[in-house]
Amino acid sequence: MTSNDGLDADLLAARSEAAxxxxxxxxxxxxxxxxxxxxxxxxxxxxxxxxPVPATTDAHDPDQLITRALRILGELEPEDFAHPDVLAAARHGRRALREPR
Incomplete structure (x- = not known):
């Protein structure tokens, strides 16, 4: 099953969860x-x-949330991970982990 822009359901689910x-x-x-x-x-x-962002995620450490999101993106197929927007999200996520609290 694909959407109008050619992204399959698994990729859309991973994007949604990471987002x-x-x-x-x-x-x-x-x-x-x-x-x-x-x-x-x-x-x-x-x-x-x-x-809506699940309320249960609010209680977690932000670094844990970011790490979980990056792991989801990291499990994508190479051709899916190579999408410019996915790469940009991963870069921002890595930068967020390096920022002081």
């Missing part, structure tokens, strides 16, 4: 402002369908 985790990290009070901005940029870069 939700990045979004949760971007609004987490434990993350510093720069990390929050990188997480917001990562979530936006994925261009995933918007939806």
């Amino acid at each position: 939700a985790l990045f979004a949760a990290a971007s609004r987490n009070d434990q993350a510093g402002p720069s990390a929050q901005l990188h997480c917001l940029a990562a979530a936006t870069a994925l261009r995933a369908p918007s939806g």
Whole structure:
């Protein structure tokens, strides 16, 4: 099953899950402002369908959320990971992990 832009359901699901985790990290009070901005940029870069971010993710450490999102992206097939928007999201996620709190 593919969507209108040629992305398959598994890729869309991975993008959506990673974007939700990045979004949760971007609004987490434990993350510093720069990390929050990188997480917001990562979530936006994925261009995933918007939806509510699960409230359960708010209680997690922002670094855990970012790491989970990066692992999801890292498990994509090489040709899916090579999409410019996925690469941009991964770069923002890595930068967010390096930012001080």
